[in-house]
Amino acid sequence: MSNEIQYRFPDGFWWGSAASATQTEGAADIDGKGKNIWDHWYEAEPNRFFEGVGPQDTSQFYYKYKEDITLMKEIGHNSFRMSISWSRLIPNGIGEVNPKAVEFYNNVINEFIENGVEPFVGLFHFDMPMELQNIGGWANREVVDAYETYARTCFELFGDRVKKWFTHNEPIVPVEGGYLYDFHYPNEVDFGKAVQVGYHTLLASAKAIKGYRESGQDGKIGIVLNLTPSYPRSQHPADVKASILADAIFNRSFLDPSVKGEFPAELVQILKEEGFMPVIVDGDLDIIKNNTVDILGVNYYQPRRVKAKENMPNPEAPFMPDRYFDNYVMPGRKMNPHRGWEIYEKGIYDILTNLRENYGNIECFISENGMGVEGEEKFRDENGIIQDDYRIEFIQEHLKWVHKAIQEGSSVKGYHLWTFMDNWSWSNAYKNRYGFVSVNLNKDGERTIKKSGQWIKTVSENNGF
Numbered sequence: 001m002s003n004e005i006q007y008r009f010p011d012g013f014w015w016g017s018a019a020s021a022t023q024t025e026g027a028a029d030i031d032g033k034g035k036n037i038w039d040h041w042y043e044a045e046p047n048r049f050f051e052g053v054g055p056q057d058t059s060q061f062y063y064k065y066k067e068d069i070t071l072m073k074e075i076g077h078n079s080f081r082m083s084i085s086w087s088r089l090i091p092n093g094i095g096e097v098n099p100k101a102v103e104f105y106n107n108v109i110n111e112f113i114e115n116g117v118e119p120f121v122g123l124f125h126f127d128m129p130m131e132l133q134n135i136g137g138w139a140n141r142e143v144v145d146a147y148e149t150y151a152r153t154c155f156e157l158f159g160d161r162v163k164k165w166f167t168h169n170e171p172i173v174p175v176e177g178g179y180l181y182d183f184h185y186p187n188e189v190d191f192g193k194a195v196q197v198g199y200h201t202l203l204a205s206a207k208a209i210k211g212y213r214e215s216g217q218d219g220k221i222g223i224v225l226n227l228t229p230s231y232p233r234s235q236h237p238a239d240v241k242a243s244i245l246a247d248a249i250f251n252r253s254f255l256d257p258s259v260k261g262e263f264p265a266e267l268v269q270i271l272k273e274e275g276f277m278p279v280i281v282d283g284d285l286d287i288i289k290n291n292t293v294d295i296l297g298v299n300y301y302q303p304r305r306v307k308a309k310e311n312m313p314n315p316e317a318p319f320m321p322d323r324y325f326d327n328y329v330m331p332g333r334k335m336n337p338h339r340g341w342e343i344y345e346k347g348i349y350d351i352l353t354n355l356r357e358n359y360g361n362i363e364c365f366i367s368e369n370g371m372g373v374e375g376e377e378k379f380r381d382e383n384g385i386i387q388d389d390y391r392i393e394f395i396q397e398h399l400k401w402v403h404k405a406i407q408e409g410s411s412v413k414g415y416h417l418w419t420f421m422d423n424w425s426w427s428n429a430y431k432n433r434y435g436f437v438s439v440n441l442n443k444d445g446e447r448t449i450k451k452s453g454q455w456i457k458t459v460s461e462n463n464g465f
Contacts, residue, residue, distance in 0.1 A: 007403045008464035014414025015460040016077040016117070017436060018368050019061075020125035020169065021085035023423040027062035028055050031100035034091030035130040037137075038426070041185040053429035059421055060445045065108050067447065072420060073115040075436055075453045076460025080112065081224075081297070081367060081416055083122035083169065084158075086129050086150055093129030094146045102157055109161050120164040120297075120367075122224065123151050123208065126174055126184065126426070133186065138174070138197040141281075144204045151208035155215045163219030165212060166297055166367075167205035170226040171198070171254050180320065183427060191319040192276050199278035202257050202288060209291040223258045224297030224367045227251050227351045228304045233328045238308035242325035245270070246306045249321045259296065259359045261289035274319065296355070297367030299418070300348045300398075302341040305330050336394075338374045339432055345397040352405035352412050363411045369398050370418035372425070372432030386438050386450040395452065396465065417456070421447060 022028075028039050042054035061068055072080055086093060088101040112119040124147070128137045132146060151167070159165075177184030179194035205223055212221045228250060232243035248266040256264045271277045306325040313323050334343045348366065355364055371394040379387045395417065405412055421437040424430060430441060436453035440446040459465045 005462055005464040007400060009403065010406065010413075011463070012413075013463060014079040014118075014365055014416065015456065016072070016079040016081070016414070017417045017420040018081035018120075019419045019421075019423055020083040020122065020127070021088065022055050022058070022125065022127045023419075023425065024059045024061040024421075025085065025088070026056065026058040026060045028058075030062065031104070032088075032091055032098040033085065033101065034087040034093070034098075036085070036087040036127040037130055037133050037185040038127060039087075040130045040133070049427050050429035050431040053424065055424060057441075058424035059439050062104065064445065064447075066111055068421065069108075069111045069115050069117060071437055071447060071449065072117050074457070075449060076457040077117050077420075078460065079118040079120060079164075079414060079416070080420065081120040081122060081164075081166070082108070083125040083127075084154055085127055086124065086147075087127065087131075090129070090150055090153070091131075093132035093143075094149065097153060097157075105158060109158055113161060118164065119162055120166065121154070121158065121162045122166040122169050123147075123154060124167065124171075124204075125169040126177075128174075137178070137186070138200045138204075139193050141200060141279075144200050144207065147204040148207040148211055152211045152215070155212055155217060159212075159215060159217045159219065163217075164295070165219060165221040166224050167208045167221065168201060169224045169297075170299060171201045171205070171223070172226065172250055175201070189318050195271060195276050196278045198253060199280070202254065203284055205258065206288045206291040209293065210287060213291070220294040220363075222293040222295035222297060223254070224299060225251070225254050225258070226299040226301070226368075227255065228300075228302065229347045229350045229354075230304045230306055231330075233305065233307035233330075236308070239306070242306045242308045245324040246304060246321070249324070250304065255359070257288050258293050259362055261292045270324070276319070294363065296359075296362050296364040298348075298351055298355075298364055298412075299368035300351060300366065301369065303344045303347045305342075336371055336373075339372045343371075343394065345401050348398050349401035349405050352402065352410040353408070356405070356408070356410045361409070361411050363413060365412055365414035365416065366398075366402060367416050368418040369395070369415070370434045372434050374432050376422075376433045376438065380438075384448055386448070388450045388452045391450070391452040392455045395456070399459075399465070 038055045046052050109119050132143050175194050175198045179188050209221050230243040230247040232239035248264045252264040305328040307328040371391050419434045422433040422435040422439040438448050
């Protein structure tokens with residue numbers, strides 16, 4: 001391997017990774033933590049979780065955070081995105097703050113800073129407190145107010161040290177999972193409710209941003225969106241229209257209001273025509289308009305490929321977004337066979353170019369990108385190291401496109417892999433491994449750095465490869 005740096009990144013580029021509270025902390029009912037929807041759903045339907053593994057154990061970050069942060073530093077991280085568990089900090093979602101949680105998050109944040117790893121902190125990562133889900137979760141406007149109070153509490157407690165805040169992670173996912181496609185609790189199929197949930201989530205984000213600006217703190221606040229470029233099968237007008245509508249529903253629904261303060265006209269038109277407009281209270285749209293993000297996290301895994309609808313939907317079937325398009329399987333696409341996802345590295349460049357050309361070149365960073373692989377143990381060598389060359393290649397090929405976007409003037413400030421260490425992945429549990437560091441569940445969560453972890457250390461040290 002030649003030591004010549006072909007792809008050099010700007011000074012101060014953020015090298016690191018991302019994870020969430022529910023997926024890594026464990027200690028799900030310890031030290032006063034309240035239940036969230038995952039704790040509840042696992043109790044109710046453990047069979048929905050891969051090999052019956054639930055959120056109570058996960059990767060034990062609650063106990064091993066010092067060891068983990070030392071390892072992050074060791075593999076060259078200068079930044080890391082974590083999330084705060086709302087139900088750990090405020091067990092019922094509203095009301096009393098849990099002092100044990102304050103102590104834990106203070107310890108974690110201080111440990112990051114002492115190790116020279118900047119903590120980026122997310123407020124909501126799919127983990128609605130169960131007490132609030134019982135009154136409807138994001139479908140209930142009271143939860144917007146509860147979230148605003150929670151956000152302001154976090155700024156007050158931790159904002160003196162945390163200077164990068166994110167209101168939501170992938171807010172379209174709880175909408176899709178919880179209210180359309182049955183892969184998150186509460187497993188409802190109700191398009192009208194899905195729209196209201198999405199609307200309230202956005203309003204909550206804007207209110208948290210307003211709260212942050214009113215706190216007088218000097219950091220940045222943004223949102224993390226999973227942007228999935230919608231590529232049409234062809235340039236035929238019907239295919240192009242299908243891709244525009246898919247983009248409006250899955251990307252611009254959150255991107256436009258977060259960055260521009262307004263909703264995409266195509267989406268509003270559909271909601272009006274089909275009778276699915278959310279309940280909007282006077283003053284809401286001004287709050288959304290006036291409280292846009294400072295910074296955008298971009299999660300990118302795979303493209304969306306669509307074509308014009310081929311068959312008319314069954315009028316009796318529930319209303320779904322794919323009333324406007326069909327998914328398209330492109331011949332010859334490159335696949336990650338473990339996850340069943342297409343690998344299309346140029347997608348990351350197309351997203352960054354779109355942000356540069358159409359969203360005021362907003363300051364952004366790649367907040368997640370990664371490759372989940374099942375059965376990684378088979379790649380462990382005689383020295384105990386997982387030889388994940390496929391992950392190194394995956395990261396490298398995406399970084400080349402990020403580099404090209406930077407050369408063309410994109411204000412992308414960093415790259416965080418999903419994830420630092422193998423973690424519990426919602427209903428997939430530990431099926432697919434994503435980490436720079438392996439977690440051996442049979443050996444009390446023993447950590448070992450994979451080949452990709454050693455590789456990213458040199459990338460970070462050289463600020464390029």
